[in-house]
Amino acid sequence: MSAFLDYVLNYVVTSPGRAILLALLYTPIAAIVLNVLRQLVVPRDPSLPPDVFHWIPIVGSAIEYGNDPLKFFFKCRDKYGDVFTFVLLGRKVTVALGAKGNNFILGGKSTAFSAEDAYTHLTTPVFGKDVVYDVPNEVFMEQKKFVKVGLSTENFRSYVGMIEDEVDEFMRNDPSFLIYQMNDINEWGRFDAATAMSEITILTASRTLQGKEVRSNLDKSFSELYNALDGGFTPLNFMFPNLPLDSYRRRDEAHKKMSEFYVNIIRKRKEGNNDHEHDMIAALRDQTYRNGRPLPDHEIAHIMIALLMAGQHTSSASGSWTLLHLAADPAVQEALYQEQVKNFRTPDGKLRSMTYEDIRDLPVLDSVIRETLRIHPPIHSIMRKVRSDVPVPTTLSAPSKDSTYVVPKGYFVLASPAVSQMDPRVWLNPGKWDPSRWSDPEGEAARAYDTYQDENGEKIDYGFGAVSKGTESPYQPFGAGRHRCIGEQFAYLQLGAVITTIIRRVELRLEADTFPANNYHTMITMPKKPRNICYRRRAFD
Numbered sequence: 001m002s003a004f005l006d007y008v009l010n011y012v013v014t015s016p017g018r019a020i021l022l023a024l025l026y027t028p029i030a031a032i033v034l035n036v037l038r039q040l041v042v043p044r045d046p047s048l049p050p051d052v053f054h055w056i057p058i059v060g061s062a063i064e065y066g067n068d069p070l071k072f073f074f075k076c077r078d079k080y081g082d083v084f085t086f087v088l089l090g091r092k093v094t095v096a097l098g099a100k101g102n103n104f105i106l107g108g109k110s111t112a113f114s115a116e117d118a119y120t121h122l123t124t125p126v127f128g129k130d131v132v133y134d135v136p137n138e139v140f141m142e143q144k145k146f147v148k149v150g151l152s153t154e155n156f157r158s159y160v161g162m163i164e165d166e167v168d169e170f171m172r173n174d175p176s177f178l179i180y181q182m183n184d185i186n187e188w189g190r191f192d193a194a195t196a197m198s199e200i201t202i203l204t205a206s207r208t209l210q211g212k213e214v215r216s217n218l219d220k221s222f223s224e225l226y227n228a229l230d231g232g233f234t235p236l237n238f239m240f241p242n243l244p245l246d247s248y249r250r251r252d253e254a255h256k257k258m259s260e261f262y263v264n265i266i267r268k269r270k271e272g273n274n275d276h277e278h279d280m281i282a283a284l285r286d287q288t289y290r291n292g293r294p295l296p297d298h299e300i301a302h303i304m305i306a307l308l309m310a311g312q313h314t315s316s317a318s319g320s321w322t323l324l325h326l327a328a329d330p331a332v333q334e335a336l337y338q339e340q341v342k343n344f345r346t347p348d349g350k351l352r353s354m355t356y357e358d359i360r361d362l363p364v365l366d367s368v369i370r371e372t373l374r375i376h377p378p379i380h381s382i383m384r385k386v387r388s389d390v391p392v393p394t395t396l397s398a399p400s401k402d403s404t405y406v407v408p409k410g411y412f413v414l415a416s417p418a419v420s421q422m423d424p425r426v427w428l429n430p431g432k433w434d435p436s437r438w439s440d441p442e443g444e445a446a447r448a449y450d451t452y453q454d455e456n457g458e459k460i461d462y463g464f465g466a467v468s469k470g471t472e473s474p475y476q477p478f479g480a481g482r483h484r485c486i487g488e489q490f491a492y493l494q495l496g497a498v499i500t501t502i503i504r505r506v507e508l509r510l511e512a513d514t515f516p517a518n519n520y521h522t523m524i525t526m527p528k529k530p531r532n533i534c535y536r537r538r539a540f541d
Helices: 002-014 016-041 062-067 069-080 098-106 115-127 137-150 153-173 175-181 193-210 212-216 220-230 235-239 246-270 280-285 297-328 330-344 363-375 417-421 435-439 444-453 488-505
Strands: 083-088 091-096 189-192 382-386 412-415 459-461 466-468 506-510 532-537
Touching: 062 069, 062 083, 069 083, 069 417, 091 098, 098 382, 098 412, 098 417, 115 137, 115 235, 115 246, 115 297, 115 382, 137 280, 137 297, 153 175, 153 193, 153 488, 175 189, 175 532, 189 193, 193 212, 193 280, 193 297, 193 488, 212 246, 220 246, 220 297, 246 280, 246 297, 280 297, 297 330, 297 363, 297 488, 297 506, 297 532, 330 363, 330 488, 330 506, 363 435, 363 444, 363 488, 435 444, 488 506
Parallel strands: 091 412
Antiparallel strands: 083 091, 189 532, 382 412, 459 466, 506 532
């Protein structure tokens, strides 16, 4: 051994360049070999959930997970069961699958599973300080309660007409609907589903939730600010929050300007500008915390940014997928159109505007939306940071009859409602978009929905009003537990009004022969290109 060390030392001294080159070449190989040997040879702690085998240290399963998380999860479930741990760029992530796994994580106590610790480095630079995940959980729950005040039924009733007007105006002016604007019922035009829905979503949300001042300022400069903020809301920002990149700098500058934009609106209202509806800003200005502290202007501004960013991504994704499926299934599209004709046709042959109550009582529309949200939930993975050692319920998974798994402090846990919504053990033909499954009152879809809504079950108040827990359902399109989306009623209203307004005016066909695949490289699961939809006017103006 001494002779070998002398030889190595002499080689390094006499040929330093070659030694460095060999080190660069063989160090990664040695690291991979040692990583594999550690997993195969070193005895593992039996109290820890099984580890997913990986070749490259630190990187772990990041590539396989990032390219197709659902495929990765189902593959791991077949090998390791419903609970397992994988390495994600140095993080230890314990996954709990199925309805019981969702309940374990999403129904867990915030003192054990922290959303703030998992996401604040991503959301705070975009949303701003002192809101959402930049505050303790109990404060965030109060902020959700404040927002919920602005999501009233009275406001929803006024929103339907606003949304219809915005969609109609968009179709009459956007270049992608040029054929529609020519009043031609024979020619077909085309539009990019995701691009169109992104623009429609921000127009309708700004006209309703955001308020008149925001809608009137949707110009090129506002769009540039939004895009710069959006550029800081990516998987790269989640995994690496402090890189010295230009996109990070633009994000920070855009947040400062966007915050000032909302603060100026609030200041002008304080000075007597009353030319506005009772929108979300007005609702937030009336709120106070339990300790009597009113919401300061910068918190209102940052909550408005959070509503803009979070709602924009999820709603535009859901709208894109809905239009694509309708374009690919003419029979369902026709059924949806005929539902509109049956319920809203007037003696002169036109279709009257819908009301909020109308939208809630359209079974075909309801089935289309539910099925789209089942097969395309906007978020495939929901993470929490583990604050203290947490035992895994034996009903979910266990190493043996008399022992339990423990998820250690410092790990992350991950729930994937997307897996339970595509699970062949729960759903018949889970990969098929089939709205009719929701028409069977005794089917698996109805049972899953009833469990999610749990109308007759116990309600829990996490701090923003009593809600159904819903964490035990295999269908969770808007999350569950204390972090269940408070905007689900608005999202349903917005999506329903947008889709029916478009279907009333044009018929749709998918341009490509194949349906768009999922793009998992974005924070929200979007359709990959090509995703063009062909359209044709139904009638002359």
